Amino acid sequence: MNRNPRILLVEDDVIFGNTMKQHLEAAGYRVEHCHDGVEAWQEFLRTRYDICLLDIVVPKMNGFELAKEIRKKNVLVPIFFLSSEKTLDEDRISGFQLGADGYIIKPFSYNELLKRIRVILKWTRPEKKELLIGHKFGRYTYHYRKLKIYDNDSKLVVARMSPIEAKMLRYFLNRPNIIVKKDEVLLRVWGKEDFYASRSMDVFIGRIRRQLKIEPKIELETVYNVGLRLNVPEMLIPEKITVPITNTVLS
Template identity: 25%
Template sequence: MSQSNSLHILLVEDEQNIARNIAEYMEQKGHVFDFAMKGKQGLELALSAHFDVIILDLNLPTMDGLEVCRQIRDKADRHIPVLMLTARDSVDDKVTGFQSGADDYLTKPFSLQELEVRCLALSRRHRLHTSDSLSLGPLVIDRKRQHILREGQRLDVSAMGFKIMTVLAEAYPQVVSRTELSQKLWGDEPTQSDALRSHIYQLRGVLDKPFAYPILKTVFGAGFTLDIQDNE
């Protein structure tokens, strides 16, 4: 894993077996971990060190995850992405979690691979929203100037092409479905069925054709994603 994809993560989880499994998997992937088993301890760590993502269990001793999240949002001097873990999967529980300031929600039992993907996506989305530019391997997306660079070369992308790349970069490494991409580009306004296909085709001509390998990838039956290779 490249250094740019290595996250500093705070895990607040009182079940030692779960914490150990998460840590072993994520550390093998190159991420750095700090731990807390109690809510108040987790809050103190969250406010005293710099973390890319906090994985926060809902049911904790001394202070539950909802209150920890509320206090992080109230007291932290920056927005720290929070992924909440819980055995509760009702809509009401999820709404309460989001209202407390959680950015994402994962119901136990979950796959460790999905947990990592969500942490990476949360961190990237946060960086994209809080900085003028986002680097993904050979790509630099400059939100302020609405420029895209590949290998330092500015790409002549259209306004719609820039929007498509921004949506895919926010979601990376997850796949964005055609329906979701269309909704983010046009909202609820109806559009021609082949409009998205046309924009994707034009974007590929600028983004991929002049280079050694394609970055914009179609996942059959699922949608679109970016294929980032850091060694370009």
């Protein structure tokens, strides 16, 4: 049986942080609550975490600085910032450039928080069922569970994906040569279609295009005022890779 997911929570407001910890633990997660960035960094070095929830304004090492250090150590663990509505848009974009997977805007409901966590963990800790875990086409295999891209001939890893990148690649590779509306991607990948999710998506589209450059015959095209289309030659139509049910994780 899979262990319950472990969450690193960094929040200097003791009452708010303790309340978050209680709600998360009641949902079955294991939570380590740290009150400053230095304490959190030391804890991250000691323990393997499945997701990091980082308040931006914390003592000793702020959330952005902490995220930068975490990304040097681990490029795959999901990072979400706990952000106030007053956080500048430029700061949010900087967070994505540091490797964040998203923002959770205060004040938020705990149902929203739990839903966002479940969505991201379905990619990093997917349910064992008849599950699409990858696409093989051309010279490469995109493995969404391992968050890696393999060369089919050498079997070597040529690139890695973040959980959001994997989810977007899976979505587009599952719909080759079909125009997909932007709001559809926002709902499927982010679970909402607001301004901040849209700006996040713009950042990740750039990342996806860089990932796809290894196969020059395909292109993620922006169809003006309509959406996006992954252009794939007929001889390169992606082949699905699936696995059967074995067991389940926390839902």
